Amino acid sequence: NAGVTQTPKFRILKIGQSMTLQCAQDMNHNYMYWYRQDPGMGLKLIYYSVGAGITDKGEVPNGYNVSRSTTEDFPLRLELAAPSQTSVYFCASSYSMGQGEYEQYFGPGTRLTVT
Amino acid sequence: KQEVTQIPAALSVPEGENLVLNCSFTDSAIYNLQWFRQDPGKGLTSLLLIQSSQREQTSGRLNASLDKSSGRSTLYIAASQPGDSATYLCAVRATTSGTYKYIFGTGTRLKVLA
Numbered sequence: 001n002a003g004v005t006q007t008p009k010f011r012i013l014k015i016g017q018s019m020t021l022q023c024a025q026d027m028n029h030n031y032m033y034w035y036r037q038d039p040g041m042g043l044k045l046i047y048y049s050v051g052a053g054i055t056d057k058g059e060v061p062n063g064y065n066v067s068r069s070t071t072e073d074f075p076l077r078l079e080l081a082a083p084s085q086t087s088v089y090f091c092a093s094s095y096s097m098g099q100g101e102y103e104q105y106f107g108p109g110t111r112l113t114v115t
Numbered sequence: 116k117q118e119v120t121q122i123p124a125a126l127s128v129p130e131g132e133n134l135v136l137n138c139s140f141t142d143s144a145i146y147n148l149q150w151f152r153q154d155p156g157k158g159l160t161s162l163l164l165i166q167s168s169q170r171e172q173t174s175g176r177l178n179a180s181l182d183k184s185s186g187r188s189t190l191y192i193a194a195s196q197p198g199d200s201a202t203y204l205c206a207v208r209a210t211t212s213g214t215y216k217y218i219f220g221t222g223t224r225l226k227v228l229a
Contacts, residue, residue, distance in 0.1 A: 042119070042221045043219040092159075
């Protein structure tokens with residue numbers, strides 16, 4: 001059971017380039033999330049998904065896109081990278097065991113630098 | 116708007132000391148509260164999850180309490196060890212900010228001195 005996996009671990013992008021951050025989970029969780037963590041700040045929610053084919057915006061969605069074609073995968077797409085997108089990106093997943101019962105599991109993160 | 120605050124931002128204690136980490140939130144309408152541990156350069160590891168109907172949860176040397184009416188949670192660590200050194204974050208799953216969203220605090224960076 002690998003849990004939540006993310007690739008790549010590190011990436012350096014030039015301004016204007018695009019890339020996709022990969023996230024996969026093997027726990028059959030229905031909910032998946034993308035967060036970014038900036039130094040000294042808490043985690044900010046970018047996008048989330050409550051099941052295959054269903055996604056919604058979080059607090060900071062501008063400059064990003066997501067898709068959820070399967071339960072396992074939740075890729076995050078960066079279009080036209082900007083220095084403000086330099087951050088550590090975390091993917092997480094959780095399972096609904098009943099109303100209000102959600103425990104999130106996190107991947108190891110992707111450290112992205114845009115120069 | 117739900118806001119989560121953790122004070123202090125950093126804490127150093129000698130090994131063996133019992134300690135309390137604090138988490139405050141502004142809106143008591145929450146589904147649950149989760150405490151995480153984050154080691155440098157790593158992802159978050161879930162420590163304890165407290166449902167809105169619960170008052171506390173325990174796991175080993177850790178005990179987390181929840182007081183919704185006052186908007187506070189505490190994480191108690193007994194007999195601290197150098198291996199407990201990490202950043203501890205709390206997050207609330209809030210009903211007023213959307214059904215599926217967690218709001219995170221900025222964390223308390225703990226250092227346990229040998």
